[in-house]
Amino acid sequence: MPIRVLLVEDSPAMRTFVGSVLESAGEYVVEEVKDGIEALRLVPRAEFDLVITDINMPDINGLELIHAIRQHPRHANTPLLVITTNDRERDSLRALKLGASEVLTKPFTREELLVTVARVMEAARTRAASPDPARKPVRGPGGDG
Amino acid sequence: MSAVDQNASEFIAEAQEVIETFSRTLLELEAQSRSGGADPDLVNAAFRAIHSLKGLAGLFGAQAIGGLSHTLESTLDSLRLGKLALSRAVLDVLFEAIEVFGRLLTPRDDPDEPDPDIEPILVRLRALTEQEAPDLPQDNLEWVGEAILSVLTEYEEHRLRENIRSGRGLYRVHAKFDILAIDVGIEQLKDKMKVYGEVITYLPSADGSSDDSIELDILLGSKSSLAELSAALAVGDVSVHRLAPADAPSAITPAPPRPSQPSTPAQPQRIASPTPAEPRSTSSGHNGHNGHNGHNGHNGHNGHNVVAAPMPASSRREPAPSLLADDVPEGAGVSETSLRSLSQTVRVDLRRLDLLMNLVGELGLVQNNLAGVLEHLRQLDRSADVSRELQVQIRDMTRKLALLQQGILDVRMVPIGQVFDKLARVVRKLSRDLDKDIRLVISGAETVLDKLIVEELSDPLMHMIRNCIDHGIEAAPERARLGKPPAGRIELRAFQKGNRVVIEVEDDGGGIDWLQIRDMAVRKGQVTPEEGVSMAPSEAVNLIFAPGFSIRETATEVSGRGVGMDVVKTNIAKLSGMIDVTTEVGKGTKFSITLPVTLAIIQALVIQSAGHTFCIPLNSVLESIMVETREISTIEGHEVIILNKKTLPLLHLSRLFSLRPLSRSYRDPHRVYVVVVGLAQHRVGLVVDELLGQQDVVIKPLGSAVRNVPGIAGATELGANRTVLLLDVGRLVDEGVRQADATVSIGVSHVR
Numbered sequence: 001m002p003i004r005v006l007l008v009e010d011s012p013a014m015r016t017f018v019g020s021v022l023e024s025a026g027e028y029v030v031e032e033v034k035d036g037i038e039a040l041r042l043v044p045r046a047e048f049d050l051v052i053t054d055i056n057m058p059d060i061n062g063l064e065l066i067h068a069i070r071q072h073p074r075h076a077n078t079p080l081l082v083i084t085t086n087d088r089e090r091d092s093l094r095a096l097k098l099g100a101s102e103v104l105t106k107p108f109t110r111e112e113l114l115v116t117v118a119r120v121m122e123a124a125r126t127r128a129a130s131p132d133p134a135r136k137p138v139r140g141p142g143g144d145g
Numbered sequence: 146m147s148a149v150d151q152n153a154s155e156f157i158a159e160a161q162e163v164i165e166t167f168s169r170t171l172l173e174l175e176a177q178s179r180s181g182g183a184d185p186d187l188v189n190a191a192f193r194a195i196h197s198l199k200g201l202a203g204l205f206g207a208q209a210i211g212g213l214s215h216t217l218e219s220t221l222d223s224l225r226l227g228k229l230a231l232s233r234a235v236l237d238v239l240f241e242a243i244e245v246f247g248r249l250l251t252p253r254d255d256p257d258e259p260d261p262d263i264e265p266i267l268v269r270l271r272a273l274t275e276q277e278a279p280d281l282p283q284d285n286l287e288w289v290g291e292a293i294l295s296v297l298t299e300y301e302e303h304r305l306r307e308n309i310r311s312g313r314g315l316y317r318v319h320a321k322f323d324i325l326a327i328d329v330g331i332e333q334l335k336d337k338m339k340v341y342g343e344v345i346t347y348l349p350s351a352d353g354s355s356d357d358s359i360e361l362d363i364l365l366g367s368k369s370s371l372a373e374l375s376a377a378l379a380v381g382d383v384s385v386h387r388l389a390p391a392d393a394p395s396a397i398t399p400a401p402p403r404p405s406q407p408s409t410p411a412q413p414q415r416i417a418s419p420t421p422a423e424p425r426s427t428s429s430g431h432n433g434h435n436g437h438n439g440h441n442g443h444n445g446h447n448g449h450n451v452v453a454a455p456m457p458a459s460s461r462r463e464p465a466p467s468l469l470a471d472d473v474p475e476g477a478g479v480s481e482t483s484l485r486s487l488s489q490t491v492r493v494d495l496r497r498l499d500l501l502m503n504l505v506g507e508l509g510l511v512q513n514n515l516a517g518v519l520e521h522l523r524q525l526d527r528s529a530d531v532s533r534e535l536q537v538q539i540r541d542m543t544r545k546l547a548l549l550q551q552g553i554l555d556v557r558m559v560p561i562g563q564v565f566d567k568l569a570r571v572v573r574k575l576s577r578d579l580d581k582d583i584r585l586v587i588s589g590a591e592t593v594l595d596k597l598i599v600e601e602l603s604d605p606l607m608h609m610i611r612n613c614i615d616h617g618i619e620a621a622p623e624r625a626r627l628g629k630p631p632a633g634r635i636e637l638r639a640f641q642k643g644n645r646v647v648i649e650v651e652d653d654g655g656g657i658d659w660l661q662i663r664d665m666a667v668r669k670g671q672v673t674p675e676e677g678v679s680m681a682p683s684e685a686v687n688l689i690f691a692p693g694f695s696i697r698e699t700a701t702e703v704s705g706r707g708v709g710m711d712v713v714k715t716n717i718a719k720l721s722g723m724i725d726v727t728t729e730v731g732k733g734t735k736f737s738i739t740l741p742v743t744l745a746i747i748q749a750l751v752i753q754s755a756g757h758t759f760c761i762p763l764n765s766v767l768e769s770i771m772v773e774t775r776e777i778s779t780i781e782g783h784e785v786i787i788l789n790k791k792t793l794p795l796l797h798l799s800r801l802f803s804l805r806p807l808s809r810s811y812r813d814p815h816r817v818y819v820v821v822v823g824l825a826q827h828r829v830g831l832v833v834d835e836l837l838g839q840q841d842v843v844i845k846p847l848g849s850a851v852r853n854v855p856g857i858a859g860a861t862e863l864g865a866n867r868t869v870l871l872l873d874v875g876r877l878v879d880e881g882v883r884q885a886d887a888t889v890s891i892g893v894s895h896v897r
Contacts, residue, residue: 011197013159017204037331040349040359041324055298056196059331060347060361063296068349085196085218090299098295107203107211 003121005030006046008039008053008065009083014106018052018083021110022117036060043072050121051075055084055091063094070099079124081117083108156205157250158492160198164246165566167194171243172569175236183231185304185343192221209260210249216270217242226303228277238269240570284309288390293348293364301346301364308343308366314387316374318363319350321382327359334363337378342367495596498557502746505550506843510862512546515539550841554743557597561639561648562590564603568610568637575614582632583618589639594646595743598720602648602740605713609650609736610635612710617654617734627731629653645764646742651735657728659685666694686728690714718875720744721764723823749842749871751863752820753835754798755805758869760842760861765874767821767828769836774815786830788821794881795819795830798872801856801880822874829881831872844871856880 005028009015015032022028031046033039035057042048051069055062062082069075082095082103092103101123104116170191177183195218202211220239223229248261284306286294297305309315318338322330331347338344343366350360367374375385516539522532565587576583594602618624618633625631638649663685667677671691688694692711717724722740741747741764749760750769770788777784777795784795798804819830842861858873 011200013197013201013204036347036349037327037359041327056193056300058193060349061296061298061301063298064346064348067296071349085199094295094298106200 002029003027003049004047006039006042006048006051007032008034008036008051008057008062010034010054010057014054014083018113021113025114028117036062036065039065040068043069043075048075048078050117051078051080052117053080053082055082055095063091063098066095066098066100077124077127079120081120153205155492156201156207157252160201160207160210160246161250163194163198163201164243164250165563167191167198168243168570169566170194171236171239172566172573174231175573178231178236185225185307188221188225188231189300192218192225195221207249209263210246213242213245213249213263213266216267220270220273222300223274223277225300227307229273235273238266238273240573241269242266243570289315289388293362296348297346304343304345305364305366308345313342313366313368314370315389316365316367316371317386317388318365318374318378319360319384319386320363321358321360324357324359331361334378334383338363338365341365341369341374341377493556495557498553501553502550502843505546505553506746506862508546508549509841512539512542515542550746554595554746557595557743558593559596559599560590561592561594561599561602561646562587564599564606565590565637565639567603568606571607571610572614572635575611576633579614581614581618581620583614584632584634586634586636587638588636592639592641592646593742594740597744598740598742601716601720602738605716605738606637606648606650608709608713610637613650613652613654613734617652617656619655641742642739646740648738648740649735650738651733653733656730656732656734657686657689657726658730659683659728662686662688662694666691686726689726690724715875721747721762721874744844746841746843749840749861750820751837751840751869752798752818752831752833753837754833756834757802757804758837758863758867759798759833760840760869760871761820761822761831762858762871762874763839765822767823769818769820771816772819772830774817777817784832786819788828788830791828793819793821793828793830795832796877796881797832799834801877802854822878827878827882829878831877842869842871 005022007015007018007022007030009018009032012034015034019030019032022030028050031042031048033042037060039051039053040060053062053065057065060068062084066080066082069078069080079101080099082092082100083106084092084095084103085106092105095103101120102116104113108116170187174183174187174191177187195214199211199214199218202208202214217239220229220235224231224235229235245261245263245266249263286302286305286309289305294302305315318334320330320334335344345364345366348362348364350362365374369377371385371387379385515535519532519535519539522535523529569585569587572583572585575581613635614633618635619627619629621631624633634653636649636651638647638651640647659682663672663677663680666672666685666688667674671688671694672680689710690713694711714724717738717740720740721744722738725737725739726734727737728734741762748763750763750766752759752761772786776786778786784797785792786795787793818833818836820833820836821828821830823829840863842863844859844861856873856876857870858876859871860868861871863869
């Protein structure tokens with residue numbers, strides 16, 4: 001069963017890059033959206049195993065999106081990877097605080113992306129196998145991995 | 146290999162687009178900063194443009210561009226975060242960076258040639274960042290609520306602080322959107338809100354969103370009162386709430402009593418939460434985390450607030466008077482949209498469009514053939530029904546084919562504004578270099594032309610603008626003496642006129658003195674003294690288009706000696722265009738360029754000479770006349786006729802191309818057809834045997850065999866698979882003029 005990815009990124013080039021790297025790796029199916037609004041439309045109705053989002057986006061920024069996604073019962077534990085530029089350390093920290101699983105700084109190579117995504121997914125699987133007592137029990141994400 | 150090339154050219158195209166957007170944004174920012182303050186949204190748009198360029202460069206491994214955008218991004222970040230003021234010096238460095246990007250993005254002939262050195266610009270950019278103002282003591286924002294603060298990016302938090310510092314009230318606009326209509330809904334609300342202040346961010350509302358609706362809390366900084374905002378915004382599923390520190394509930398704008406209906410009484414009012422202090426009504430109300438810590442100076446009277454020229458609320462309402470006012474009517478929103486439009490654009494190689502265009506042309510031939518079949522059918526009585534049906538279908542196909550052709554043409558069309566932006570930068574730089582204050586007024590930037598034409602226009606227009614600034618516009622003391630406004634004015638206009646586009650460059654400078662031109666031409670031997678005496682003013686002025694002519698006796702640094710209006714004219718002629726000039730001494734000069742909208746498909750006059758068929762671009766045909774052979778006179782072996790009291794040199798196509806008659810068609814020995822063609826101010830008559838009619842033709846490139854034949858510009862196909870050559874009117878006119886120069890002194894004819 002392929003891993004369903006929601007990719008939120010306003011730069012068309014970056015979106016295409018991330019999307020095509022993941023899809024060509026074989027095990028991912030990527031839904032690409034260009035901003036937070038489109039993402040919010042999908043969040044309540046679609047199943048995702050992984051969310052990848054930029055932070056600096058017009059209107060709804062990535063931090064707000066992370067917050068909203070985490071509020072949604074279905075996605076409270078969905079792995080969430082942030083892709084952003086290295087200068088915005090403060091924003092990266094905030095993302096982690098809001099529940100992002102990991103931050104990957106741009107620019108990154110194809111390999112860095114694949115390794116990071118695999119690690120995030122692996123961490124989520126481990127966590128699902130031995131539930132962390134500190135976390136609120138919630139309805140699990142769509143599949144087990 | 147070719148995939149790599151394609152990637153590279155895609156990157157360059159996209160990067161150029163980003164730089165164009167960035168450049169436009171900077172020009173507008175400069176105009177704004179001159180008239181008060183810079184719109185923070187616009188500064189942010191500039192930052193975002195370079196931010197995305199950096200990402201692009203990273204993906205494509207373009208190191209120099211990546212390095213420059215990285216450093217530039219930091220500078221812009223400092224600007225948008227208010228750490229650096231948008232001074233003239235800063236703008237200079239930013240514009241310099243655009244020029245460096247331009248060099249980096251220019252394809253180099255030798256792939257091993259190293260990238261241009263970016264170190265100098267990097268040094269200048271870094272030097273700017275060192276001037277950054279130290280961080281100011283930060284106001285306490287706890288009263289805004291942790292739930293909001295925790296999701297703001299650094300930039301948004303900065304804007305929040307700036308709004309509070311400048312004395313604006315902070316509002317939470319709660320809106321519920323249908324999930325299917327949120328795009329439209331949010332844009333409409335955004336437009337409304339922008340009139341009243343600055344939208345800081347959009348927060349997805351924690352509570353309400355369901356499967357078919359999305360609720361947002363929008364943070365708005367505004368000088369307007371809660372009542373005003375509610376009246377304007379609170380319609381339908383929108384409500385407005387005020388955020389304020391607990392101990393200063395109504396310090397800035399007291400909430401009005403509920404019954405009053407201030408401005409628009411008809412509006413249904415929904416002041417959702419009329420209690421005076423309502424920090425708890427943020428979406429975080431339930432987390433009990435709001436420190437009501439209002440004792441810190443939050444209302445902008447701490448004297449530290451002028452760092453990045455925060456935009457006063459008033460100047461946001463009325464669009465700042467901008468150099469590009471005609472072009473970009475509403476500031477911030479525009480550049481944001483244009484950045485976003487990137488994702489809705491598909492870049493297509495023009496060659497692919499040419500291919501499609503050829504196919505359409507060939508379909509047109511098929512259609513002609515079908516019409517022939519129909520004719521045949523008609524002659525067979527029995528199939529009347531069938532032929533009627535066929536006729537209906539063919540007519541339908543003809544219509545759709547025309548639409549398809551137009552559609553493909555439209556894809557090639559780009560706004561001339563792309564070039565105008567470049568020119569705006571040139572004006573900026575030159576007016577600096579020459580210490581002349583010059584206002585550039587642009588109109589019609591949205592006028593569209595074929596992409597190829599737009600690209601070829603950039604150099605000629607650049608030359609003309611240089612001439613305007615260097616030769617045309619007087620220095621400030623001179624202008625003062627003449628009672629002219631101190632700032633010179635250059636107007637750049639584009640507009641559609643019929644099926645052609647007219648571009649005008651007009652200045653309010655000194656104009657061209659025709660006597661001076663004439664005397665100089667005589668002195669240089671370009672015209673004889675006798676010619677000089679009988680020369681009309683317009684003829685003399687047109688001498689500026691003669692090869693090697695210069696208005697100045699001495700070369701200047703900017704335009705050199707005679708920047709070559711002859712080159713400009715030749716370039717325009719290559720685009721099947723014409724250039725005219727009108728001028729008045731002391732008042733100014735206006736150049737008008739008339740161009741076809743596209744070169745890919747043209748209307749042609751189909752003619753026959755010695756049994757061979759040729760096409761002549763209709764846009765250079767002035768008239769077709771029938772001439773009695775006795776009207777033709779011969780001067781030194783060259784034929785001419787007198788037309789409208791002017792000498793018109795004649796060219797026989799059959800002789801020019803050494804054509805032997807293909808068929809012995811009947812020809813009236815006493816009459817010939819003359820097609821009068823003209824480019825710019827020159828006229829030549831082409832002697833032909835037959836005029837076959839007008840037709841739209843798709844131009845195809847020539848094979849190597851005839852590529853270098855002078856006088857032939859291309860080939861096209863007419864019905865029945867006949868390949869027909871298209872005449873190069875520019876070359877023919879040159880040929881005719883050369884002959885004429887050798888015979889009679891026709892000089893230059895009237896300005897059209």
